[in-house]
Amino acid sequence: MNRTKKFYGWWIAAASFIFMGMTTGFVFYGLPFFYDHYVNTFGWNRATVTSANAIAKIIGGPIFGILAGWAIDRFSPKRVMIVGTIFVSSTLVGLSSMTSLWMFYFFYFLNALGYVTAGPLPNQVLLSYWFNRLRGRMMGIAYVGIGVGGAIVPFLASSFTANYGWRWSLRLIGLMILAVLLPIAIFIIKSKPADVGQLPDGESPDDHLSPVRQTAKTCDEAPVPLSFALKTPAFWLIAIGSLFSIASVGGANQHLKLFFSKDILSHLSTNESEPMIAPIISLVLISSIAARLLMGYLADKFTKKYVMLIAYFATAASIPILFTVSRDNLNTAYLFAIFFGFSMGADYMLIPLIVADCFGVKSLGRLMGIIITADSMGEAISPWIVGHIYDITGSYNWGFGLLTSMALLGALAIVFIPYRNGVPVSRLHLQKLEQVST
Incomplete structure (x- = not known):
């Protein structure tokens, strides 16, 4: 192993920072910014503009x-991310040119x-491949x-829309994603430390083979049989707990722009309300x-279950604050924000950390693929339900x-994940199985 090179993992962390910012930050938080433009342009109601995300993620x-x-487990994160970058960019460019509802659904x-x-x-x-001790902080x-x-x-989006219209705004953001991320995916990202002759966390071979490190290394390098994970309470409690929590976050987040523009600030024009809404969302x-x-730092220092519960x-506790917001009292909107x-911010990030804590990283792609599927469905369905409730009642009270x-x-599901002396019970059972097999 190469001990003289500067640890390449810092470049990986920087690349992930940029990828997450553009594929998730720009897209997940950017697309709801255009919902009111879809309503104004096509005459769609709230349930419709949130339904495409729901239907795409459910089906x-x-x-x-x-x-x-x-x-990801079979071919490597790098190869999958190259293809994924093209998908993300094409989504925004495609939405910028849509003229009918079927196109809206297709691009979602x-x-x-x-x-x-x-x-x-x-x-x-x-x-997770590049970091062990520093995994929480790097995540x-x-x-x-x-x-x-x-x-x-x-x-x-507000600046592009004001100057070029909402269609060109989407188009420019999509092309920006492609121009920045594709070179990073091709030329910078390396899937594993071994690809450049290094070890996780930038450790030397001697450090990595110390008794403590070797134990963690062995646990992380032993693939967890999917059948084993699916039989553990920990897997299902993580899946159910994260599904409900992320569904609540997604439902609130997807409706924030509509809540403020069409309810709280409905007496103002779009050009007047958007400059007031943008700082709250930001x-x-x-x-x-x-x-x-x-929370990344705390997750490296303390039991991940308890950090997740916070x-x-x-x-x-935060969502009910929206009940106090009114056109005469926007101060509580900032408190809510x-x-x-x-x-x-902590919700999404802690899920892979607790899954890796319970089952290691070798099967993390497959396990997170199942959990993210469940989470994405909850995240997609909840905005549609909230929108449908609003269309029926004319209020966000029941939805919120x-x-x-x-x-x-x-939160209650996470409470019941079994831990013993700060260690997941599922990990203890896995270690016993490994000892028996050897």
Whole structure:
């Protein structure tokens, strides 16, 4: 192993930061910014503009997520991310040219495919290969990219839309993603430390083969049989807990622009309300940056289950703040943005960390492929449900109440993940199986 080269993992962390910022920050937080333009241009209602994401992830998500997880483990994160970059860019360019509802749905299917092949899933596996001791912190830094990208895109989209219209705004963002990410995926990303003759965390061979390191190395390098994982309570509690929590986050996030523009600030024109909304939405993402850094650090220092519980209960506590927002009281909107952003920032990032904690990294792609599929379906369905409830009742009260209940259910599921003396019970059982087999 090469001990003289500077550790290449820092380049990997930087590449993941940029990838997460553009494939997830720009797209996930950018597309809802255009919902009101779809309503104005095509006359679609709220359930319709949120339905494409839901339908794509419900129908395509299970297939795309599982196949992407298998492809990442089989072919490498790098190869999958090259293809995924093209999918993501094509989604935005395609949406910029749509003229009918079927095109809207088609490009959201492409978006679902791009999300699992260039978004969090391949980056989670990539970083888990490159980092052991620093995994939580590096995952936090990469997820900061989502916050940075999400904080930038409202201003970027607002500026492009004001100067060139919403269609060219989408087109320019899509081409920007392709121009930046494709060279990074091809020339910078290396799937594993061994590809450049190095070890995780930049360790020397002597450090890596010490008793403590060797134990962690062995656990991480032993692939977990899918049949074993599916029989453990930990897997299903993580899947159910993250599904409900992310569904609540997605449901709130996808409706923020509509909530503020069409309800709270409905007395203002679009040109008047957008400059008032953009700072609130950006504050959500800025707050998420602090959460990712802090919670990534805490996840490396403390039991991941308890760190995760802080984030999940914070989600349940933040959504009810929206009930206090009114056109005469926008101050609580900023309070909501701070707390919701903090909980949202940690929510997504902690899932691969606790899965790796329970089952190691060798099968992380396949396990996260299943979990992300479930999470994506919840994240997609909840905005549609909230939109449908609004179309029936004319109010977000019942929808936001439902999201709060879902967040609480997600937190309760995490409470019951079995740990013993700070170690997942599933990992202890796996180690016993490995000892028996050897």
